[in-house]
Amino acid sequence: MVRGKVEMKRIENATSRQVSFSKRRVGLRKKAYELSVLCDVEVALIIFSQKGKLYEFSSSNIRQIIQRYHERSKEARSNNNNDSGQYREHLKHETILMEKKIELLEVSQRKLLGQGLESCSMRELNEIDCQLEKSLKHIRTRKAQVYKEQIESLKAKHIHLLQENAILLDKCGLKPNMIPSPPPALARQKEIGSGSNNTQNCMVETDLFIGLSATRCS
Template identity: 45%
Template sequence: MGRGKIVIRRIDNSTSRQVTFSKRRSGLMKKAKELSILCDAQVGLLVFSSTGRLYEFSSSSLKDIIDRYQKTKEGRDRDLPAPEILEAISLRQQAEKIKETLKQLAGEDLSELSINELQALENRLENSLVRVRKKKEEILLDEIKELNQKRNHLHEENIELRNKVFAMKQSNGELLNTAVAVGLDTFRLREEQHMSLQLQLNGIQQHAREGNTDLRLLLR
């Protein structure tokens, strides 16, 4: 059965950290020496411990290796792509990182994560869920507040309309009463005019009858 995956992180225990540093430093020096011999490569290695102690290995003069490194680095820097290309590369890397993070948040590609990384992811999801629920509650409260304001506004409009209808009814009632009163006055006036005409007609007829009587007496 193979060994389990070792989580690469800082060792908290100082004794264990020093033991691990000593073992891995020795192994690194050995690998660097083997690489220089087997592949005829120029290898320069510098290691500073956490206490500031220097450990080094070089297949030849370390100064010559460092000078060669500086010259090569300067030439490589001159051949670097334009800033726009570097920015595009950086954006692409960020996009890939975001894509990977989104997959992990969705529960995918978790096989390579350690228990601590999974715990951190779980905490992140819980915090995100809290923020989502809080935002949801804020939106619901805002909608409820807006609906209450609309309801109050409609209630005020209904009261105003009811008052207008009542005023119109009162106004219509007064107009009706006024019309009735005017109608009665007109009827009375017409009746009075009719009676006056009738009296005048009766007077004329009476005068006519009296005139006829006087005429007959004269004829006798």
């Protein structure tokens, strides 16, 4: 069963607060004594009451324990300062290295763009040439891959459209061979239209000639 966190706050009633202080002070001193005996450690306990009264406990000479604490705390602060200084030096060194790397990359980039080649030796120029050839090879490979992916995508779309078209035809009760053929090109339409008009004109003239043949003969 998980118990919720109990919020601690100051006891408002002065009498209850004094009773709780007395009980817990005795319990704390008992725990400090047990810790010193069971674990063979030096323990010093200092308590000031709300009114400024001193309560203390120590497993040995309390002044020696306090002196030892001051010495160790001073050493700890000194070590922390040294560690901080070393860390700052490390960061400074890393920053300088990073700036040099950035500068080298910028110079290399300018050379790949064909800038600042005056100071390059034949060996450096050959290396730049090889790098450009490799880059072009990668670019062409990637370009071919993109083309292939686009073609596959278009094929998939085409198949999808055919499937949708078949579904629509099925809903309309039509078969693929019942679909009307697409209209001819505009130029073809004009050509056919012109030929049709000429044919009709010839037929009209022929009909008139045949119908009036007797009159003309006379």
